[in-house]
Amino acid sequence: MKYLLMAAAAASLVFPVQAQEPTPIPSPGEIAAAAPAADWIAIAPSDLLVMDLTPDAAGKPRRVVIQLLPTPFSQGWIGNIRKLAAAHWWDGTSVNRVQDNYVAQWGDATEKKPLPDGLATVPEGDYVLPVSQPKMCAGRALAVCQPAANGLTSSDIRFSGAQSRDAYAGAVGFYRGWPVAADIQIQSIRPDAQAAGSTAWPIHCYGAVGVGRNMSPDTGSGAELYAVIGQAPRHLDRNIAVVGRVLVGIEHLASLPRGTGALGFYEEPGERVPIKSIRLATELPVSERPTFEYLSTDSASFARYAGARANRRDPFFIRPAGGADICNIPVPVRAVAAK
Amino acid sequence: MKYLLMAAAAASLVFPVQAQEPTPIPSPGEIAAAAPAADWIAIAPSDLLVMDLTPDAAGKPRRVVIQLLPTPFSQGWIGNIRKLAAAHWWDGTSVNRVQDNYVAQWGDATEKKPLPDGLATVPEGDYVLPVSQPKMCAGRALAVCQPAANGLTSSDIRFSGAQSRDAYAGAVGFYRGWPVAADIQIQSIRPDAQAAGSTAWPIHCYGAVGVGRNMSPDTGSGAELYAVIGQAPRHLDRNIAVVGRVLVGIEHLASLPRGTGALGFYEEPGERVPIKSIRLATELPVSERPTFEYLSTDSASFARYAGARANRRDPFFIRPAGGADICNIPVPVRAVAAK
Numbered sequence: 001m002k003y004l005l006m007a008a009a010a011a012s013l014v015f016p017v018q019a020q021e022p023t024p025i026p027s028p029g030e031i032a033a034a035a036p037a038a039d040w041i042a043i044a045p046s047d048l049l050v051m052d053l054t055p056d057a058a059g060k061p062r063r064v065v066i067q068l069l070p071t072p073f074s075q076g077w078i079g080n081i082r083k084l085a086a087a088h089w090w091d092g093t094s095v096n097r098v099q100d101n102y103v104a105q106w107g108d109a110t111e112k113k114p115l116p117d118g119l120a121t122v123p124e125g126d127y128v129l130p131v132s133q134p135k136m137c138a139g140r141a142l143a144v145c146q147p148a149a150n151g152l153t154s155s156d157i158r159f160s161g162a163q164s165r166d167a168y169a170g171a172v173g174f175y176r177g178w179p180v181a182a183d184i185q186i187q188s189i190r191p192d193a194q195a196a197g198s199t200a201w202p203i204h205c206y207g208a209v210g211v212g213r214n215m216s217p218d219t220g221s222g223a224e225l226y227a228v229i230g231q232a233p234r235h236l237d238r239n240i241a242v243v244g245r246v247l248v249g250i251e252h253l254a255s256l257p258r259g260t261g262a263l264g265f266y267e268e269p270g271e272r273v274p275i276k277s278i279r280l281a282t283e284l285p286v287s288e289r290p291t292f293e294y295l296s297t298d299s300a301s302f303a304r305y306a307g308a309r310a311n312r313r314d315p316f317f318i319r320p321a322g323g324a325d326i327c328n329i330p331v332p333v334r335a336v337a338a339k
Numbered sequence: 340m341k342y343l344l345m346a347a348a349a350a351s352l353v354f355p356v357q358a359q360e361p362t363p364i365p366s367p368g369e370i371a372a373a374a375p376a377a378d379w380i381a382i383a384p385s386d387l388l389v390m391d392l393t394p395d396a397a398g399k400p401r402r403v404v405i406q407l408l409p410t411p412f413s414q415g416w417i418g419n420i421r422k423l424a425a426a427h428w429w430d431g432t433s434v435n436r437v438q439d440n441y442v443a444q445w446g447d448a449t450e451k452k453p454l455p456d457g458l459a460t461v462p463e464g465d466y467v468l469p470v471s472q473p474k475m476c477a478g479r480a481l482a483v484c485q486p487a488a489n490g491l492t493s494s495d496i497r498f499s500g501a502q503s504r505d506a507y508a509g510a511v512g513f514y515r516g517w518p519v520a521a522d523i524q525i526q527s528i529r530p531d532a533q534a535a536g537s538t539a540w541p542i543h544c545y546g547a548v549g550v551g552r553n554m555s556p557d558t559g560s561g562a563e564l565y566a567v568i569g570q571a572p573r574h575l576d577r578n579i580a581v582v583g584r585v586l587v588g589i590e591h592l593a594s595l596p597r598g599t600g601a602l603g604f605y606e607e608p609g610e611r612v613p614i615k616s617i618r619l620a621t622e623l624p625v626s627e628r629p630t631f632e633y634l635s636t637d638s639a640s641f642a643r644y645a646g647a648r649a650n651r652r653d654p655f656f657i658r659p660a661g662g663a664d665i666c667n668i669p670v671p672v673r674a675v676a677a678k
Contacts, residue, residue, distance in 0.1 A: 057396070100590040101545050124657060167504045167649075167662035206440050206570045216657045230593075231545045231570055231666050235651050238658045251439040251597040258590040310506075312574050318463060318555045319577045323506035325664070327570050 027314035028305050032332035035301035040293040040334070041177070043067055045281035048290060049085060049244070051106075052276040053095070053252055064227075064249035065281075065290050066209050067333075069242065070176050072129055072152060073202050076122030077211050077241045080222035085280045087116040089223065094272035095256060099264025101230030104253035105212055107223055109272055115223055122219050127238045128199035131157070131182055154184060157200065158297055163310045163323045168234045172203070172326040174297035178245075179203050179326045181237065202242040205232045205327035207250050211241040229254040232327040247292055247333050287338060295332040305332065366653035367644050371671035374640035379632040379673070380516070382406055384620035387629060388424060388583070390445075391615040392434070392591060403566075403588035404620075404629050405548050406672075408581065409515050411468055411491060412541050415461030416550050416580045419561035424619045426455040428562065433611035434595060438603025440569030443592035444551055446562055448611055454562055461558050466577045467538035470496075470521055493523060496539065497636055502649045502662045507573045511542070511665040513636035517584075518542050518665045520576060541581040544571045544666035548583040568593040571666040586631055586672050626677060634671040644671065 026034070047070070053062040068078050084090065090106070093113070097105040132153050157180060159173035166172045169181035182200040204210065208228045213220030219241060227246050246253070256273060259266040266272050281289045295302050309329045311320035365373070386409070392401040407417050423429065429445070432452070436444040471492050496519060498512035505511045508520035521539040543549065547567045552559030558580065566585050585592070595612060598605040605611050620628045634641050648668045650659035 098594075100593055127658075163506065165504050165506045167502065167664045168660050215654060232664070233667070234664065235648070235656075235660045235667065237660065239651075239656050254439055255437075255594050255596055257594055309574070312578075315554060317574075317578050319466075321507050321574050321576065325506045325571070325573065328506075328572070328574065 024315070025313040026308070027312070028308040029332075030314075031301065031305045031308055032295055035295055035299065035305075035332075039296050039299040039301045041296050042336075043247075043292045043294060043333075045284075045289050045291070048247075048281035048292075049081070049278055050281055050284060050290065051090075051249075051278045054274045054276055056252075062249065062252040064252055065247045065292075066227075066244045067247050067292070068244040069178060069202055073175075073178075073180075074126065074241050074243045076120045076126050077220070077222045077243050080119045080122075081225075081243060082280060083116050083119060084221075084223055085278055086283070088277065088279075089113070089116060090275050090278040092275070094274050095253065096259075096272050097226075097263060097265045098229070098253070098256045098258050100258045102228070102233060102264065103210075103226040104229050104256060105224065105226035106275060107212065107225065109269070115221060119221050119223075121221075122241070124217060124219055126219075127241060128201040131184070131198045131200040152200065154182070154198070157182065158303075159184075160306065160326060160329075163306070164326045164329070165323060166326060168203075168237060174302075174331065175200070177294040177297050177331050179205055179329070179331070181326070201238050203232070203326065204228055204234055204236050204242060205245070205330070206230070207246040208232075208242050209244040209246060210236065211243055213240060227253050232325075234327075248290070248335070289338060291336050291338045292333055293336050294334075297331060302331075305329075363654070364652040365647070366651070367647040368671075369653075370640065370644045370647055371634055374634055374638065374644075374671075378635050378638040378640045380635050381675075382586075382631045382633060382672075384623075384628050384630070387586075387620035387631075388420070388617055389620055389623065389629065390429070390588075390617045393613045393615055395591075401588065401591040403591055404586045404631075405566075405583045406586050406631070407583040408517060408541055412514075412517075412519075413465065413580050413582045415459045415465050416559070416561045416582050419458045419461075420564075420582060421619060422455050422458060423560075423562055424617055425622070427616065427618075428452070428455060429614050429617040431614070433613050434592065435598075435611050436565075436602060436604045437568070437592070437595045437597050439597045441567070441572060441603065442549075442565040443568050443595060444563065444565035445614060446551065446564065448608070454560060458560050460560075461580070463556060463558055465558075466580060467540040470523070470537045470539040491539065493521070493537070496521065497642075498523075499645065499665060499668075502646070503665045503668070504662060505665060507542075507576060513641075513670065514539070516633040516636050516670050518544055518668070518670070520665070540577050542571070542665065543567055543573055543575050543581060544584070544669070545569070546585040546589050547571075547581050548585060549575065550580040550582055552579060566592050571664075573666075587629070587674070628677060630675050630677045631672055632675050633673075636670060641670075644668075 047068045049066040051064040055061050093108045095104055095106040096109045157173045157175045159171050164172050171184045172181045180200050181203050184198050206228055210226055211220035211222050212224035212226055258264055261267040306329050310324040313320055386407045388405040390403040394400050432447045434443055434445040435448045496512045496514045498510050503511050510523045511520045519539050520542050523537050545567055549565055550559035550561050551563035551565055597603055600606040645668050649663040652659055
């Protein structure tokens with residue numbers, strides 16, 4: 001296959017685990033595929049949203065599976081989203097906006113559908129979480145060192161250091177399989193450092209799912225959601241709630257026709273893409289539940305994988321970069337057979 | 340319009356210049372729209388490639404306009420591309436690969452179409468350019484200070500400084516309207532600094548057009564091209580030639596169905612998207628030439644625009660970021676009436 005642009009396999013969140021010719025130096029995808037079973041962590045079906053769009057013009061099904069963020073991030077909105085899914089609220093709504101290099105957004109185009117009772121109004125302060133450093137637990141074992149309510153300690157996050165020099169935050173890294181940022185300076189990430197008043201927050205990478213909102217102080221209910229389909233819009237971090245990410249099926253959103261109205265809204269009702277249903281995976285019969293694992297971001301395998309993303313030495317490359325944007329280190333996720 | 344995710348206007352390379360309600364603090368798009376005429380620079384039709392795909396299923400035309408990089412970057416490949424366009428070589432070829440969050444790639448799917456005579460074989464060294472610093476011209480006026488052959492001086496580049504802290508390069512900035520990177524450390528960017536052996540290179544942002552290649556030492560002829568349709572694949576910088584960027588019509592590539600073969604190649608010939616023609620704009624009748632201007636990246640207007648991209652204070656935002664990825668500062672480009 002001549003004139004081939006290679007080097008692409010690990011660019012999507014879910015990579016195919018397939019037979020490949022052995023190479024002198026493994027690619028990031030090969031490193032992840034070779035990780036021992038113990039490094040892979042099952043994703044709970046209660047954290048998965050299954051969105052079925054109506055089939056495409058050729059009759060092919062279009063399923064998008066979204067993983068919700070783990071505690072303690074964004075839990076107010078995620079509680080609302082669980083209620084909306086349980087109420088089957090999105091059934092019959094639609095994708096109403098697709099803006100190139102930005103987002104695909106879905107919800108109730110009429111803006112008149114009543115919301116379920118009991119949705120929380122989440123404060124803006126919940127865009128970030130307090131993050132303390134282990135120093136604050138000096139003298140006690142880390143295991144008994146409790147973080148602030150709804151907070152976490154910096155040792156919960158695997159910071160990327162200089163390899164991921166970031167324009168938007170003092171430090172970026174991974175928390176239980178998710179890219180996050182913190183207003184901690186890289187040089188102060190050590191056990192004995194103070195970081196009074198520091199915060200951490202989930203970030204907008206490709207495939208991230210967030211909560212549409214009106215002008216501040218509105219923070220959105222979670223009924224109006226979007227997925228990022230372009231360059232990471234990190235300027236939205238801390239300005240709008242990230243609640244999850246698309247694990248599979250982002251192409252069903254990213255390849256939709258772009259809306260021609262302002263901000264990419266579809267101008268004609270007939271252009272909207274109907275949503276058949278959105279369900280928590282726990283509501284599906286066990287045999288039909290999608291099941292996934294992610295590569296533990298605390299594992300040595302992940303550290304090797306991330307290092308290889310920052311310094312590609314597999315055969316296509318002639319010059320490793322020496323670093324990688326946090327959004328160019330997608331956490332490996334794989335579909336597994338239901339157990 | 341309730342539950343609206345706003346803040347998007349400047350996310351595409353070409354933004355609509357439209358009436359907007361006055362806001363207390365202008366958005367980046369408003370700053371660019373208000374720039375004086377003198378800050379806008381015409382793009383020569385000889386630097387534009389016009390690609391017409393066959394119309395879509397609804398019969399709508401699909402035109403993609405590409406701007407080629409200015410001298411001295413990537414000129415070997417760009418010379419080849421001019422010859423290929425003049426030979427109408429791409430007419431009847433196709434888009435053969437669309438990989439989600441990565442690239443759309445086009446060329447001759449048969450890999451058998453003879454290339455025009457006289458194409459250059461470009462060395463790998465041309466992925467970067469030598470960049471010297473004004474210090475090397477000490478004692479002479481800058482105007483008579485000649486850079487190395489095919490090189491440039493660091494004063495030709497408007498570096499972004501700490502606002503664009505970058506994982507892939509010591510410094511990033513803009514050169515005559517284009518995002519570029521250099522292996523100069525931010526702290527050394529001052530007139531009296533030395534930077535012996537420094538290089539600069541064009542970078543892979545959303546919409547960037549590059550040259551597909553085979554394994555090294557192949558560098559590609561320019562006959563096989565791709566456009567970036569996802570998160571900036573900056574690991575390709577210095578590993579593959581960037582030759583231009585899509586000014587308008589990227590959505591015609593980014594919304595194509597993703598290929599289901601390895602690396603996103605279409606598996607069935609019928610899935611490929613035929614290319615009607617690719618022409619240099621100079622070959623079109625004057626009345627049919629697309630005409631564009633870009634906002635001078637040396638202008639005060641651009642500095643204000645870039646600053647506002649890094650610190651959004653228009654009404655939707657509650658917390659400015661304090662920085663922006665170089666690929667999130669798209670250079671404003673506008674279509675203008677042909678003169």
